[in-house]
Amino acid sequence: MKNWKIWAGVGVSMLFFWLAFRNVKYRQIISSLERVDFRYLLLGIGLSMVSLYVRTMRWRYLLKPIKQIDTNRLFPVNVMGYMINNILPLRAGEFYRAYLIGRNEKISKTSAFATIVVERTFDGLTMLIFLLAGSFFFSFTEWSRRIFNIATVFFVGLLIFLFLVLRRESLSKGIFQKIIPLFPSPARPLLTGLFHSFLKGLRVLRYGKNMALIMILSILSWLCEAAIYYVVSVSFDLELPFYAPVVLVAIVNLGITIPSSPGYLGTFEFFCARTMNLFGILSSLSISYAILMHAVVFVPVTLLGLFFMWKEHFPFKELHFGKYSD
Numbered sequence: 001m002k003n004w005k006i007w008a009g010v011g012v013s014m015l016f017f018w019l020a021f022r023n024v025k026y027r028q029i030i031s032s033l034e035r036v037d038f039r040y041l042l043l044g045i046g047l048s049m050v051s052l053y054v055r056t057m058r059w060r061y062l063l064k065p066i067k068q069i070d071t072n073r074l075f076p077v078n079v080m081g082y083m084i085n086n087i088l089p090l091r092a093g094e095f096y097r098a099y100l101i102g103r104n105e106k107i108s109k110t111s112a113f114a115t116i117v118v119e120r121t122f123d124g125l126t127m128l129i130f131l132l133a134g135s136f137f138f139s140f141t142e143w144s145r146r147i148f149n150i151a152t153v154f155f156v157g158l159l160i161f162l163f164l165v166l167r168r169e170s171l172s173k174g175i176f177q178k179i180i181p182l183f184p185s186p187a188r189p190l191l192t193g194l195f196h197s198f199l200k201g202l203r204v205l206r207y208g209k210n211m212a213l214i215m216i217l218s219i220l221s222w223l224c225e226a227a228i229y230y231v232v233s234v235s236f237d238l239e240l241p242f243y244a245p246v247v248l249v250a251i252v253n254l255g256i257t258i259p260s261s262p263g264y265l266g267t268f269e270f271f272c273a274r275t276m277n278l279f280g281i282l283s284s285l286s287i288s289y290a291i292l293m294h295a296v297v298f299v300p301v302t303l304l305g306l307f308f309m310w311k312e313h314f315p316f317k318e319l320h321f322g323k324y325s326d
Helices: 004-021 026-034 039-063 071-087 092-105 109-134 142-167 169-182 185-201 208-235 244-255 267-278 283-311
Strands: none
Touching (some): 026 283, 039 071, 039 109, 092 109, 109 185, 169 185, 208 244
């Protein structure tokens, strides 16, 4: 089947929807949502925009070794990338963010994509820091400890790999020269160019001061995101421990790395509700919270991304991988 990955993602979402909702009474969900003070959601949406802007500032520093780009020029591209992640499968927004900034700023799309790989690595490390901080105040359950262990191996391993690729550049190039003959001759010049462009995009890892700033901005952006979780809990009049929003944002964002349908449907609700259960919130209320929380982080950025796409005259017909080239 040509689109088996898409259907597999839909299957994963359906499985997690079933796991999340199987013991829930829908009347209780409606009742919980009816009691929400929706005024707090405006604050949550505002915090979402602040988080997005801080992430854009971080991307500016990641791109700095390639080209100096103003944060305000990067912001629409960043928002469109997140919007595309929400409406297309396989995290396509990461590729199109690189495509858009490459097209707009006349830089290598592969180099831009390398900065996004570094960005996502720092996101993962931030989630690990949050969980580690939270572990001083609560005990991991078996499933949450498994998430922490898997994420630690993956993101720490990825960071070490990227460092080695860049720091041992001559070794990396030597390995590449041994591998490249395995590919057809016509493809070798293109692959060689892509390889060198990718190395160029990793250059930020050479500068300790930039890396420290990127880590600080990563933590700040995700603290803004954690604040959204807190604000939504206040709208339900829930009393969560002070560390709960940090643990929530970490587990949910590690959980939604599991491939699923566009917008992380099912996986978001499952991991958000299960984490709320750790803090004594009952299933129906935790699911109501997860639904509203998902809407707050999903709807505004998607609508804003569509607005920027319209404003910049970016046609939907360009949203296919055939357009992605360096």
